[in-house]
Amino acid sequence: MKKIGVLTSGGDAPGMNAAIRAVVRKAIFNGVEVYGIQHGYQGLLDGTIEKMELGSVGDIIQRGGTKLYSARCEEFKTEEGQQKGIKQLQKHGIEGLIAIGGDGTFMGAKKLTEKGYPCIGVPGTIDNDIPGTDFTIGFDTALNTIIDAIDKIRDTATSHERTYVIEVMGRDAGDLALWAGLADGAESILIPEVKDDFGEVIDRLKRGHERGKKHSIIILAEGMGSGFDYGKKIKEATDLETRVTVLGHTQRGGSPSASDRVLASRLGSYAVDLLIAGKAGRMVGIEKNELVDHDIVEILNTKHSVDLNLYHLSNELSI
Structure with a gap:
């Protein structure tokens, strides 16, 4: 393999630039040309x-977002769109592709592999919702952004003796809410993977209020619905002064953490190794701090799950 391409697709995540850098430099180190594809599919x-040259990825390892930009592409989901993409790959002599993103990105990589173009998927999403890897690129940075925000909100919640509902991202996965809630001592964590027991949330708030607790923090994953609607329900059920904060896209931005930079560098480099070795239709990941790779089809057919031990631990510590 003499020429490979790299793209980022879907939602951006801190650490994508570090992954791009790793792909470019590892490929050039091995005598392989790299072509950057802007705006995803x-x-x-x-x-x-x-x-792309060595200088193309200079001074980007510490930057959030993605140098190659990102976009969603409905046309590429069609047979016609995929054939159009293949013609572009042929035009530039690109023999393999590394796609950095989430499950939608991996679906595109799967389609290209089925049509004869070897692809490797690198998991880059703050949601941490990709099976086959303990962590995705961007999750750690987003988690620390959330924790920093909760710490600040807790200060004002204490000052005004209020209950705060904080809505975090994660799409249909509860990882960000779960880890942030445990790390910041939230009274309740509401995630899609566990049935919402509103009565227990209210009982916990009341118990805390009765023993003199001045404020409460409730973390709501966006997959559970609107934070404002949930805050209204709490106010009606308890008559406690309740405020809602939706953290929104601040969670996607910022300089990647050291952990995300290292993870991205390892995964991007490993993806190049797989292409050079002639492998295709794989997703790279990390499990128990060891690099692994899985069949993309199996990953796309596997349901994401959270570590419920963390959920139960949070409940035990928030009595």
Whole structure:
């Protein structure tokens, strides 16, 4: 293999730039040319493809977002769109592709692999919702951004003796809410993977209020619905002064943590190794701090799950 491409697709995540850097430099180290595809699969269809050199990825390891930009592309989901993308790959002589993103990105990689273009998926999403890896690129940074925000909110919650509902991202997965809630001592954590017991949430708030607790923090995963609706329900059930904060896209931004930079560097480099070794249709990941790779089809057909031991531990510590 003499030429490979790299793209980022879907929602951006801190650490994507570190992964791009690793792909480019590991490939060049092994005598392989690298072509950067801007704006994900949309850029592939549009032909916004440029050769990357060592200097192309200089001074980006510490930057959030993605140098290659990102976009969602409905056209690429069609047979016609995929054939159009293949023509662009052929035009530039690209023999393999590394796609950095989430499950939608991996679906595109799967389709290309089935049509004869070897692809490797690198999990980059703050949601941490990709099976086959303990952590995805961006999760640790987003988690620390959330924790920093909760710490600040706790200060004002204490000052005004209020209950705060904090809505965090995660799409249909509860990892961000679960880890943030445990790390910051939230009274209740509400995630899609566990049935919502509103009565228990209210009982816990009342018990705390009765023993003189001045404030409470409740973490709500966005997959559970609107934080404002939940806050209204709590106010009606308890008559406690309740405020709601939706952290939104601040969770996606910022300089990647050391953990995300190292993870991205390891996964990006390993993806290049797999392509050079002639492997295709794989996703790279990390399990128990060891690099692993899985069949993309199996990953796409596997349901994500959270560590319920952490959920139960949080409940035990928030009595």
